Amino acid sequence: MNDTAATSPTHQPQPTGGSNIARRRRTLTTLGWAVGIPVVGTLAGFLTQYPYGLWVGVIVVLIVVAATAIVVGSSWHRAGVATLACATGLALPLFAGPTLYEVWAKRLGTPADAVVLDTGQEVNGKGTELDVCTVIDTSGTRYELGERQNCHGQFEQGQHVTVFKDPLGLLDPWVQETADRGVGTVSLPISAGLFLVTGASILYAGQRRRP
Numbered sequence: 001m002n003d004t005a006a007t008s009p010t011h012q013p014q015p016t017g018g019s020n021i022a023r024r025r026r027t028l029t030t031l032g033w034a035v036g037i038p039v040v041g042t043l044a045g046f047l048t049q050y051p052y053g054l055w056v057g058v059i060v061v062l063i064v065v066a067a068t069a070i071v072v073g074s075s076w077h078r079a080g081v082a083t084l085a086c087a088t089g090l091a092l093p094l095f096a097g098p099t100l101y102e103v104w105a106k107r108l109g110t111p112a113d114a115v116v117l118d119t120g121q122e123v124n125g126k127g128t129e130l131d132v133c134t135v136i137d138t139s140g141t142r143y144e145l146g147e148r149q150n151c152h153g154q155f156e157q158g159q160h161v162t163v164f165k166d167p168l169g170l171l172d173p174w175v176q177e178t179a180d181r182g183v184g185t186v187s188l189p190i191s192a193g194l195f196l197v198t199g200a201s202i203l204y205a206g207q208r209r210r211p
Helices: 017-047 054-075 079-108 187-207
Strands: 110-123 129-137 142-145 160-165 174-176
Touching: 017 054, 017 079, 017 187, 054 079, 054 187, 079 160, 079 174, 079 187, 129 160
Parallel strands: none
Antiparallel strands: 110 129, 110 160, 129 142, 160 174
C-alpha cells in the first residue's frame, strides 16, 4: 500500500496577484513619504530665508514634523523611528535653509564689487543682539545686511567685499570677502546628512510596518 502523503509533493502557497499589487503600492507609498518629507522640509527652510517667508516656512516645517509623527508613529507603529525622523526633520530646515540660500546666491547670483560702509549690531524683538552691516556696490546700490546674508561681525568699515545678487531679485545679496563661489564645507555635509537620515529612517519604518 503506497503512502501517498509521503510521496506527494508539498505545495507551498504562492503569492497572489492582489498581494503583489498591495506590496508594490506599499513600497511606492513608503518611497513617497521617504523622499517627500525631507524635500518639503528643505524647501521650507529655504522659504524662511525670504523677507516675509519666515512664518510660512515655520508653519510648513511644523506640518511636516506632525505628518511624520502621525504616519511613522501612529499609522506604521514605529515610535522609535518616528522620534528620530521628527528630530532630524526638525533640524534639517535649520541647516538646509541657509545652505540653499548660500548655494543659490553664489552659484546662480551675479557677483559685484562692494565696499562696507558701516558695521554694528541691532536688537531684535526677542532682545538678541545681531550683527549687521551696510555695503554699497559699484552701481551705487546700498544694502542693509544681517547674519542671514553672512554678516557676522567679520567685516571692517571701508573693506572691499563681494556681493552675490539674487538672480530673481527677491533675496538680499550674499556678502563675503572674495568672489569665490565655493560653498561652506560644514553646512553642506550636515544638511546632506540630515536629509539622508530623515529619508532613510522613514524608508526603514515603512518597509517594516507593524500591525
